[in-house]
């Protein structure tokens with residue numbers, strides 16, 4: 420990746436009577452950054468920012484979020500335009516290559532993905548080691564890491580071609596893996612991919628077809644699935660993407676780095692929020708119980724949070740949530756399950772929360788996870804599968820960010836420092852002399 424930051428002046432840092440000059444850099448959009456790379460060498464101090472609230476970990480040209488305006492761009496294209504006019508595989512090409520493909524480029528790319536959707540047959544034996552009631556994310560975390568055992572020709576992160584092949588294999592095989600996770604958990608036979616189907620059609624058929632009858636493709640559900648994948652494809656330096664970058668910075672191969680990202684995404688504050696949100700909506704159950712949960716969310720002494728609400732970056736409506744809400748209505752209409760109790764609770768909860776001072780003051784809006792669970796639930800996925808689908812969709816973002824980092828000639832292993840507040844140095848005391 421070519422460094423495209425521009426000088427934007429100098430920041431003066433004063434400490435113990437000395438002044439240090441730190442370069443200020445600007446990018447295409449978003450706040451300028453103060454480059455503190457030389458701070459420790461110059462001034463002998465570290466900076467401290469545990470949640471990375473004010474710290475940029477890298478330069479990136481893939482995705483940009485304007486949290487105040489509720490804008491999300493992938494390689495410059497607004498998410499609502501991509502969700503409305505593009506397809507997930509085309510967005511994959513865009514994230515990986517930095518531009519939208521022409522027809523020939525897309526045909527070649529789609530064909531290569533299609534030809535890598537099969538898993539090594541021995542991969543299926545990994546599932547036998549799991550209990551049937553294992554959490555699907557436990558099975559996905561384990562099997563993604565295991566992929567490396569079968570594809571040694573695409574493990575050298577230092578080799579751009581091996582990295583490219585690993586990226587293709589991970590994007591292509593995640594639907595097959597995710598579908599197997601689901602089939603194993605419900606005791607149904609695994610279904611292999613069909614090359615004549617689209618990416619989303621293939622995934623839905625691998626999940627929901629049974630040997631006893633032909634599977635009917637629904638264009639509405641396939642379109643909704645494809646749009647769900649687009650809306651989850653990438654999102655700047657979120658926790659799981661930062662995990663993938665840090666794991667990959669040591670030279671760990673792409674399968675290991677992505678397996679680390681899958682594990683991080685599982686958390687309920689991150690990708691696990693879609694599962695937690697639907698569970699919360701079911702727990703609320705009816706509109707009249709909403710005030711009780713709003714009060715709990717505001718109670719400092721109650722650990723309960725409104726799942727699907729709030730975001731580290733968005734201090735406005737998550738643009739993905741708007742598209743997700745519209746898709747939820749389309750899917751429920753198609754399935755003839757309009758106005759389910761859970762959708763009614765979700766819409767009323769959103770309305771009340773957006774008018775409540777607590778949420779207004781703290782700028783807490785629905786995020787991508789608020790409506791996604793309603794769509795997946797209506798499509799027939801069990802709640803525990805929701806984060807698996809998020810991981811499937813985010814794989815292209817993880818590998819794109821990993822490749823961008825490894826393509827950067829200045830890339831080094833990530834190794835944060837700390838402020839130490841433990842015991843001062845002291846001498847060892849033999850046990851015979853301890854009280």
Ligand code: SDX
Nearest residue numbers: 654657688689690692716724725726727728729730731781
């Ligand atoms: C994703 O980073 C990404 O881009 C992630 C993601 C992606 O695509 O990769 O967008 C996907 O992870 C979306 C977020 C899904 N998580 C949830 O929906 C879980 C519920 N949300 C919260 O846990 C929280 O909002 C976070 C984790 C999303 C953000 O946490 P922050 O940025 O650390 O914010 P915070 O915890 O410091 O909250 C600020 C204040 C706090 O109150 P005070 O201490 O200032 O009094 O807002 C409150 C919080 O208590 N708050 C909430 C709340 N979220 C924040 N109060 C009630 N309900 C909530 N949901």
